Amino acid sequence: MNRPDLSVVERAGGASLPAALALTSLSTFAAMLAYSGPLGNAATITTALGAASGTTMWILSAMSTGLAVSLLPAGALADQLGRRKVFELGACVFAIGSAVCATATTATQFVIGRLVAGAGAAGVIATGLGLVAAVNSGPGARSAAASWWGASMGLGIALGPLLTGAFDLADLWRAPYWLLAAAGVGIAAAARRCYPETAADPDRSLDLVGAALLTTGLGLLLVALIEARRGGLALALACAGGAVIALLAFAISQLRSRSPMVEFALFRRGDFAAATVAAAITGAGVIALMSFACTFLVTSMGMSTFAAGAAMGLWSGSSAVSAVLSRRLVARLTGTVQLAIGLAATGAGLLLLAGLEPGASVARLVPGLLVAGVATGVLNAGLGRQATATVPPERAAVGVGMNNTTRYLGASIGVAVIGVVASAPRGDIVAQMSGWNHVAVLAGAVSLFGAAAVLVLPRLGTSG
Numbered sequence: 001m002n003r004p005d006l007s008v009v010e011r012a013g014g015a016s017l018p019a020a021l022a023l024t025s026l027s028t029f030a031a032m033l034a035y036s037g038p039l040g041n042a043a044t045i046t047t048a049l050g051a052a053s054g055t056t057m058w059i060l061s062a063m064s065t066g067l068a069v070s071l072l073p074a075g076a077l078a079d080q081l082g083r084r085k086v087f088e089l090g091a092c093v094f095a096i097g098s099a100v101c102a103t104a105t106t107a108t109q110f111v112i113g114r115l116v117a118g119a120g121a122a123g124v125i126a127t128g129l130g131l132v133a134a135v136n137s138g139p140g141a142r143s144a145a146a147s148w149w150g151a152s153m154g155l156g157i158a159l160g161p162l163l164t165g166a167f168d169l170a171d172l173w174r175a176p177y178w179l180l181a182a183a184g185v186g187i188a189a190a191a192r193r194c195y196p197e198t199a200a201d202p203d204r205s206l207d208l209v210g211a212a213l214l215t216t217g218l219g220l221l222l223v224a225l226i227e228a229r230r231g232g233l234a235l236a237l238a239c240a241g242g243a244v245i246a247l248l249a250f251a252i253s254q255l256r257s258r259s260p261m262v263e264f265a266l267f268r269r270g271d272f273a274a275a276t277v278a279a280a281i282t283g284a285g286v287i288a289l290m291s292f293a294c295t296f297l298v299t300s301m302g303m304s305t306f307a308a309g310a311a312m313g314l315w316s317g318s319s320a321v322s323a324v325l326s327r328r329l330v331a332r333l334t335g336t337v338q339l340a341i342g343l344a345a346t347g348a349g350l351l352l353l354a355g356l357e358p359g360a361s362v363a364r365l366v367p368g369l370l371v372a373g374v375a376t377g378v379l380n381a382g383l384g385r386q387a388t389a390t391v392p393p394e395r396a397a398v399g400v401g402m403n404n405t406t407r408y409l410g411a412s413i414g415v416a417v418i419g420v421v422a423s424a425p426r427g428d429i430v431a432q433m434s435g436w437n438h439v440a441v442l443a444g445a446v447s448l449f450g451a452a453a454v455l456v457l458p459r460l461g462t463s464g
Helices: 017-039 042-048 053-081 083-102 107-135 139-169 175-194 208-230 233-256 264-268 270-299 305-329 335-352 362-389 393-421 429-460
Strands: none
Touching (some): 017 042, 017 053, 017 083, 017 107, 042 053, 053 083, 107 362, 208 393, 233 264, 270 305, 362 393, 393 429
16 A cells, blocks of 8 residues: 555554554644744733843743754654653653743743753654654655644644633633643653654664753854844854854764764765755744744734734644645655745745735735745645655654754744844834845745755755
8 A cells, every 4th residue: 555544553562553643743733832832922921920021032932942952862862762762751851841831930930941841842853753653664654644743833833822822811821831731741641552662772872972062052052043132242152152162063073973963974865965954944934934923913013912823823724734635745746846845835925925015904914824834834744754754764863853953943043034134113114014024035035045955955965
């Protein structure tokens, strides 16, 4: 059979494909729900915790920072010690971080909780697709897993701001974090029934030095980007310098290590390089612009946070639907072609968002949001597909970790650039609209460039 029916239970070590796929989708959904939640009520949290206005940037960015610095180490750890162990640990850490947020009395405690939740979510995201592959590694099952994974990602991003905005109306901003904590506990408990454990690799040792250098380097880089947006240029430059040193040391350590966390030889594979570039462009383009869009809709178009979240749901909700429906449409396409089509169509949708004038209504954005949303669903499914297809089976978690790390790094860089390009005086609607138009064109152009690069890279590298 070319495409297995998911209603048929396929077992490996007592685990079924539908159960494994459902838990992977649910855990990804919960992680993205937590990731996007503060977009709907960051102002409420800032006020409730008595935080300075500049702290809002950390409230919004802390979880993505935790994710970015933890994804690749979590993937390497999972491939060496067993993916289910890391998945369970990640779900528990996610629950703890969410509980810290729910009980926060200061902005510092809330930010720490978000960092911890991000690190926990990294363990879940890096291992989920690999655990599904351990149940059934056939191309049909892999395509289904990638589609549902992409759909759960889009749906989580869509509902996160709506969930927090709805609880805000009842003055219950802490409630979503208690729900996420409970979800983390439930996901950890379900893992043993839904997944088989993957074998540890006795020939590989844990690269603690590499993990420390990578975490330090990425952490300093993200702090530099956040502080640059807040105006702390001295600290940003110091952190950027430290990041360069740590990442160079990481690269050297990987070249000299017998069990490197990142095998640079993988980048000689054209399809792996293309998937990595596509992930980075996805973050720097569509995710970065949509992260800024909520703020723009509230401050420049006068919408409430709940209404802005609902508008953004057009993008993320349509991406969730298209990720599932696209599985049959792209079954005959290679993964690289799927990524290129997704990036090109996403770029076209982002360009449709440009051209706003003062007094424009949100209806003007609907076509672009829908086109970009449908294309993002195809793109997310393609990224999930290629994250495991472009690496050896025993390195699946590292493949997913690398793919998602570059996505969140791209998003962090893109958000910083968009924040600078779109900056405009408060109250100057003409300048704010002009700034939006510029960044929409920039994000669209970046996506189109990415589509071209994805098509070229496989021709320059090996086929694996």
